[in-house]
Amino acid sequence: MSKHWYHYLWIWSVIYFALGFFNILFAWLGMISFCLPLVIAIFGGSKAFCNRYCDRGQLLRALGSQAGLSRRRDIPVWMRSKFFRYGFLIFFLAMFAQMLYATYLVYAGVTTLGEFVTLFWSVRVPWEWAYPVKVAPWAAQFAFGLYSLMLTSAILGIITMLFFKPRSWCVYCPMGTMTQLICRAKSPDTYPEQKI
Amino acid sequence: MKKLSPRLAFVNQSECVACGSCMDVCPRGAVSVWRGSFAVVDEGLCVGCGQCAKECPASVIEIRPRLSRTAAEEKIA
Ligand code: SF4
Ligand code: SF4
Ligand code: SF4
Numbered sequence: 374m375s376k377h378w379y380h381y382l383w384i385w386s387v388i389y390f391a392l393g394f395f396n397i398l399f400a401w402l403g404m405i406s407f408c409l410p411l412v413i414a415i416f417g418g419s420k421a422f423c424n425r426y427c428d429r430g431q432l433l434r435a436l437g438s439q440a441g442l443s444r445r446r447d448i449p450v451w452m453r454s455k456f457f458r459y460g461f462l463i464f465f466l467a468m469f470a471q472m473l474y475a476t477y478l479v480y481a482g483v484t485t486l487g488e489f490v491t492l493f494w495s496v497r498v499p500w501e502w503a504y505p506v507k508v509a510p511w512a513a514q515f516a517f518g519l520y521s522l523m524l525t526s527a528i529l530g531i532i533t534m535l536f537f538k539p540r541s542w543c544v545y546c547p548m549g550t551m552t553q554l555i556c557r558a559k560s561p562d563t564y565p566e567q568k569i
Numbered sequence: 570m571k572k573l574s575p576r577l578a579f580v581n582q583s584e585c586v587a588c589g590s591c592m593d594v595c596p597r598g599a600v601s602v603w604r605g606s607f608a609v610v611d612e613g614l615c616v617g618c619g620q621c622a623k624e625c626p627a628s629v630i631e632i633r634p635r636l637s638r639t640a641a642e643e644k645i646a
Pocket of ligand 1: 424
């Protein structure tokens with residue numbers, strides 16, 4: 374396995390979660406992880422982000438393949454089915470929309486800022502120390518929401534990395550599914566199928 | 570003609586998630602992700618080592634004998 378500079382991009386994951394631990398406003402940087410793969414897929418028609426430059430993918434590779442923490446079992450068939458992958462994408466987008474709605478409610482003054490991180494869309498974890506510099510409440514609410522989403526998906530990815538193949542999260546990762554859908558839509562299936 | 574390996578990686582393209590893990594580990598640079606859609610194996614470069622199959626998170630790569638193909642092709646030719 375030859376070594377490339379992008380194999381070190383997992384460091385970005387560590388920096389991201391560490392920054393958000395001390396100041397939640399850094400969670401906004403997570404928008405890079407949402408926008409960059411979409412931009413590359415929409416304008417470049419490729420999954421170069423997944424294939425090389427995704428910090429999450431590299432983190433799971435480093436922990437699972439390099440550090441050998443993965444048990445490398447086959448992922449259950451249902452987890453790689455289109456039904457589950459698209460279903461998880463829809464669920465994830467719905468949760469993202471709910472996060473935006475929560476941000477709007479704070480913006481509109483209907484609710485007040487909740488200074489906590491929500492894991493698995495249900496478990497509230499106190500996080501108030503990470504809000505030392507006050508900004509507009511809605512901007513902080515968005516940061517808490519995005520960090521919750523990022524941390525939840527990272528934990529899910531690490532759990533499936535331990536049991537299944539290192540990058541098993543990439544099978545049902547909403548960004549991966551979405552960019553593949555965009556790429557497939559952009560390029561008609563003209564490549565000759567491999568027949569053996 | 571160059572002697573080809575007896576075995577070869579085969580990607581189930583309709584179930585491939587295009588993550589590129591196979592491309593990352595292939596020692597021969599024989600596999601690539603085609604237009605972000607699915608992985609494609611260069612049959613001339615692949616030596617059937619199975620690294621890609623071991624890494625594929627979706628478990629959609631199989632290492633199969635190359636022979637069946639050449640035999641089938643010879644029949645057509
Ligand atoms: S599937 Fe998701 S986690 Fe995996 S490389 Fe792509 S964007 Fe990153
Ligand atoms: S079997 Fe080996 S040489 Fe062939 S594509 Fe897979 S990793 Fe590359
Ligand atoms: S590792 Fe498997 S799922 Fe990922 S691109 Fe290669 S064949 Fe497709």
